[in-house]
Amino acid sequence: MPDSEDLTLRPSDDAVGVDIGGTKIAAGRVDGQGVVHEQVQRPTPPRTAPPRDVEDAIVAAVGELRVDSRAPVGVGAAGFVNAAGRVVRFAPHVSWREEPLADRLEARLGRPVHLENDANAAAWAEYRFGAAQDEPRVLMVTVGTGIGGGLVYQGRLERGAQGMAGEFGHMVAVPSGRPCECGNHGCWEQYASGAAVRWEARARLQRRSGPVSAWVRAGMGDPAAVTGERVSLLAQTGDPLAGEVFAAVGTWLGRGVADLVAALDPGVVVVGGGVAQAGELLLEPARAALGSTLSGRGYRECPALVAGAVGPGAGLVGAADLARWAG
Amino acid sequence: MPDSEDLTLRPSDDAVGVDIGGTKIAAGRVDGQGVVHEQVQRPTPPRTAPPRDVEDAIVAAVGELRVDSRAPVGVGAAGFVNAAGRVVRFAPHVSWREEPLADRLEARLGRPVHLENDANAAAWAEYRFGAAQDEPRVLMVTVGTGIGGGLVYQGRLERGAQGMAGEFGHMVAVPSGRPCECGNHGCWEQYASGAAVRWEARARLQRRSGPVSAWVRAGMGDPAAVTGERVSLLAQTGDPLAGEVFAAVGTWLGRGVADLVAALDPGVVVVGGGVAQAGELLLEPARAALGSTLSGRGYRECPALVAGAVGPGAGLVGAADLARWAG
16 A cells, blocks of 8 residues: 555656666656655666666566656666767666667657666755755765766756766876776776775785684685675774775775865765765765865865765666656 | 957947956956957066055056946956855965955946956856857866866856866876975876976986087076976977977876866867967877876767967956856
């Protein structure tokens, strides 16, 4: 039975949000206040699967939702989405290359479909419903396996000329630094992401002469077993080595944010993504680095650096809301 | 006698632009097509002079122009100007601190005055009349003693939450790198500016075992006598060492631009400022570095990187035009 909020909803308020992640595809019914009323999931087909399989999974997930069949659909995807919100130019988890996904899904679903880069969608969700409400200039940094981001400027989502604005993770933090999958060296996301948490943790373990008992107990006796989530859990218990790892990663995060603040002067900086679940372990050192390195700090206010408030579903919520505006 | 264009001008088309530089204050009468019809200059009072002296020089320069006394005045100044275009928070060449310059000048000039950061004004001029006409997303980088910049996004000048957007020069290019006046180390402007031209030239001269005859003839026998302008003139003659200097500085310029393009995805990148007068000596290596390091270069077009077309008066022209729009 629908809950009480359901009964007061006008159908026109509803939109469908879809988030295409590396492991799962989530679809949800989202109301005009950004509340998710129902959500279903499907596994993401493997990267080697034909693009059609991903479409099938999206169509099936959307079909399961109890929602007005005219409700617009917003799809958030990791990767490059063109500025018109119609074509996925490249996606890291799916075999899409110049894929006209919006047209294909519209033909199959019989309603408007809008595509968006997932971090752009998350930025929009934080602006509309989350940590950046009423702030017309929002810099969103999403920290997961890599770093993504989005910009809301003067109350509009800034997609860039080709739909690729916000690829902050591949700004170079260290010339000739750690190698990145993108082919360059020293990209920021190699220093301030889930991958960086693993890198910093393994480097510290390898410097030790013997096993570290708390880490062995946490399943990380072998550096190969180190994961960002395990390090985060350990850091939450007060483990000093795990705390050091987050301090290092958070400091790199704050330094990069200082560069972006110098360039863009946002009213607020919102940090989201999986690694941001570590909360103040990550944000406190980031805030300290931002405050101590921001250019012109004697003559300006340092913007607040806050955790996202919409949560891990921000991409889905933002995509749904953008579909409502685009429709 | 006024030229023929003067005779066809409607007074309402005219605005006054003022550019406050380190050595001179220029004021000009600018028409609605961005053409400067008359220009006067005054020396900039020394940094130790009271703020009032600078106001006096501006008022005197504006008063010399033969222009409708109601024409709005736009003032471009190096430094931090607040987002409303009213207050200079800090200026490197003048003793202004939180100076309500727009109000003071309005009281003395009896007409609307709009303040703008000089690089923002130059970006606006290139968008309206120069190298970036009809391109709604413009990244402008001004390369002088340091690096400034401006952003026109979706056809609007993006000043940021506090009026400080576009301070690209203090993004960190090299952690723990060359010291910068701002108090940080490794700022981009230490690697890709007039200061960087001098640094690269001196470093190369000091590596040589003896004097370099072409450099001695160009007045740079002593590394202390090296100036950006002299190196530029020498490079124009085909001097290989001077060419190396510009190749190094241009490469750093292109790398930093690649970071900004990843973050902002502009439709065009315009390079202005004094050092950009070196033209292709600087831009060709910058373009090469941008093309070879831009993230996702296999899945996107690389934006054009071009020289500004408005010239050294871009700040004055842009400030005048912004005053027309603000008024």
